[in-house]
Amino acid sequence: MPYEYLEDSVTSDVTFRAWGRDLDELFTAAADATLNVMVAALDTVAPVVTVVASVDAEALDLLLMRLLDELIFHKDAEALLLRAASVHVERRDHMFHAGGQFRGEKLDPNKHQLVADVKAVTLHGLRVEQTPSGWEAQVTLDV
Secondary structure: EEEEEEEEEEOOOEEEEEEOOOOHHHHHHHHHHHHHHHHHHHOOOOOOOOEEEEEEEEEHHHHHHHHHHHHHHHHHOOOOEEEEEEEEEEOOOOOOEEEEEEEEEEEEOOOOEEEEOEEEEEEOOOOOEEEEEEEEEEEEEEE
16 A cells, blocks of 8 residues: 555544655555545445546646546546546646546445545645655645
8 A cells, every 4th residue: 555644634634645656656546545535445446437537737746636636526526436547647848747547436335435525635735756765745635
């Protein structure tokens, strides 16, 4: 599990730290961490539906925020729980781009043990940085 939840956030928020050898792994781990705040077991989400997502931003932290907000949007608008199947992050000119395929299924309270309803990604403490072992992010979710 390339993420962990941190205990020092306020009660209406959940903060996690995610990591990966590269940005693709980091963004994939952050997507799983976000979904795992919503459902107790990630393996209960079957890859029935595929959604293609693409976001751009001027900074990596904002790029991660936009990608996670996209997954939250699909949960709110279509009741879709989505996991990252493939994510690719790249720099294009003066912007960063993240795109990928996300797979999942409709939220089913009888199948998915719901934990919390994630409303949004906050800017509080949001960071993405390169470390000696790869990449790391800290994200706070409003629940």
